[in-house]
Amino acid sequence: MRTRPLKVALLGCGVVGSEVARIMTTTADDFAARIGAPVELAGIAVRRAGRPRPGVPEHLLTTDAEALVNRGDIDVVVEVVGGIEPSKHLILSAFEQGASVVSANKALLAKDGAELHTAAAEAGVDLYYEAAVAGAIPLIRPLRESLAGDRVNRVLGIVNGTTNFILDKMDSTGAGYSEALEEATALGYAEADPTADVEGFDAAAKAAILAGIAFHTKVTAADVYREGLTEVTAADIASAKAMGCVVKLLAICERAADGASVTARVHPAMIPLSHPLASVREAYNAVFVEAEAAGRLMFYGPGAGGAPTASAVLGDLVAVCRNKLNGATGPGHSVYTRLPAKPMDEVVTRYHVSLDVDDRAGVLAQVASVFAEHGVSIDTVRQQGRDGDASLVVVTHRATDAALSATVDKLRALDSVRDVASIMRVEGE
Numbered sequence: 001m002r003t004r005p006l007k008v009a010l011l012g013c014g015v016v017g018s019e020v021a022r023i024m025t026t027t028a029d030d031f032a033a034r035i036g037a038p039v040e041l042a043g044i045a046v047r048r049a050g051r052p053r054p055g056v057p058e059h060l061l062t063t064d065a066e067a068l069v070n071r072g073d074i075d076v077v078v079e080v081v082g083g084i085e086p087s088k089h090l091i092l093s094a095f096e097q098g099a100s101v102v103s104a105n106k107a108l109l110a111k112d113g114a115e116l117h118t119a120a121a122e123a124g125v126d127l128y129y130e131a132a133v134a135g136a137i138p139l140i141r142p143l144r145e146s147l148a149g150d151r152v153n154r155v156l157g158i159v160n161g162t163t164n165f166i167l168d169k170m171d172s173t174g175a176g177y178s179e180a181l182e183e184a185t186a187l188g189y190a191e192a193d194p195t196a197d198v199e200g201f202d203a204a205a206k207a208a209i210l211a212g213i214a215f216h217t218k219v220t221a222a223d224v225y226r227e228g229l230t231e232v233t234a235a236d237i238a239s240a241k242a243m244g245c246v247v248k249l250l251a252i253c254e255r256a257a258d259g260a261s262v263t264a265r266v267h268p269a270m271i272p273l274s275h276p277l278a279s280v281r282e283a284y285n286a287v288f289v290e291a292e293a294a295g296r297l298m299f300y301g302p303g304a305g306g307a308p309t310a311s312a313v314l315g316d317l318v319a320v321c322r323n324k325l326n327g328a329t330g331p332g333h334s335v336y337t338r339l340p341a342k343p344m345d346e347v348v349t350r351y352h353v354s355l356d357v358d359d360r361a362g363v364l365a366q367v368a369s370v371f372a373e374h375g376v377s378i379d380t381v382r383q384q385g386r387d388g389d390a391s392l393v394v395v396t397h398r399a400t401d402a403a404l405s406a407t408v409d410k411l412r413a414l415d416s417v418r419d420v421a422s423i424m425r426v427e428g429e
Contacts, residue, residue, distance in 0.1 A: 010043070015305075016104060018053055020310045042073070044060045077102070079102070110208040113209065117333035126323055127332075133159060135311075138312075143210070150292060152291045155210050157285065158248055158285050161285055162184055171241075203249060206251060243395065246278045269426065269428070285300070348398050352395050355419070370411050371394070376396050380395045381393070
């Protein structure tokens with residue numbers, strides 16, 4: 001076994017970073033045995049050094065992340081700070097110093113992943129980021145390595161635990177969105193400012209990363225269509241139940257049937273109770289990968305939290321350290337297909353449209369004619385009258401998003417339609 005330790009710099013010591021530091025220091029002998037050399041935590045960069053951090057060696061703390069990264073003797077930098085800057089600058093500095101990087105920074109990778117991969121390749125070092133998507137669930141490495149010889153056509157999944165918890169509570173208890181969010185916050189699943197989760201930004205960043213790896217092309221967060229779940233109502237949940245469905249916030253990445261483009265989108269959708277994703281409860285994540293030779297694969301587990309995310313970080317750390325010892329690097333980011341991202345208007349799926357209409361003869365025929373006018377075929381219609389008003393629920397066959405949008409615009413202009421109460425896509429069939 002090599003005697004000189006591999007030196008690791010840890011950037012960030014919050015929920016995930018402190019767990020990484022604790023495990024590294026308490027299981028150092030195991031790490032040395034797995035890697036083939038001792039691993040030394042050489043320093044931990046934090047914003048404020050005075051805060052109590054149980055189990056974290058105080059003598060390793062520093063507020064000068066720049067100096068830590070540029071020491072010259074660091075072999076691997078673990079970045080769990082998050083955000084774009086200063087994380088991007090520190091990672092690029094690490095590459096310049098010949099250090100490999102392990103990151104959990106989904107926002108940065110979704111925005112500037114291509115640039116970071118290029119910089120790592122030019123420096124002859126690794127960039128690993130299993131923890132950036134779906135916490136402890138092994139997903140990045142299977143896509144990048146295990147399925148490297150296959151053709152992946154679709155990635156469909158629940159990649160945000162906070163939103164899954166909220167929707168699960170709305171479904172199982174009948175709670176409204178605000179009540180479910182309040183419970184998620186009290187249990188620590190939602191941040192004080194939950195915008196990144198509930199508006200779909202977190203899931204969109206993960207979708208960009210997954211699409212880029214799965215389809216060997218460049219996809220950024222700006223290419224991902226995004227809708228959050230703040231507009232999902234108890235009525236939507238009830239309507240889904242009536243159809244034998246459940247509502248989930250899904251990340252959907254697809255290669256076009258002709259292979260000429262890709263799409264990546266995040267939005268609430270109804271999925272049948274028979275679909276495995278329908279049974280994913282609480283704050284868990286699950287992702288379906290559909291490949292030509294391997295068929296359907298499902299990855300399931302805790303998608304967030306200090307210990308699960310630290311597990312993914314440390315798995316990457318072991319792999320990167322082994323590569324360092326062998327004088328090699330792992331697989332880089334393949335973008336050879338150069339497929340364009342298709343706009344949401346061209347995406348084809350089914351839709352659930354809920355309308356408040358006048359309860360009188362001829363309204364249903366009028367509504368149906370608008371759908372027909374725009375080439376959107378109706379699958380089922382459910383109508384319920386109440387005191388001169390009626391609730392009309394239309395479920396369509398597959399149509400483009402553009403056709404559905406044009407249909408809804410025309411419906412809103414009808415005198416007999418008082419409101420388009422909700423529009424939700426139907427997936428997983």
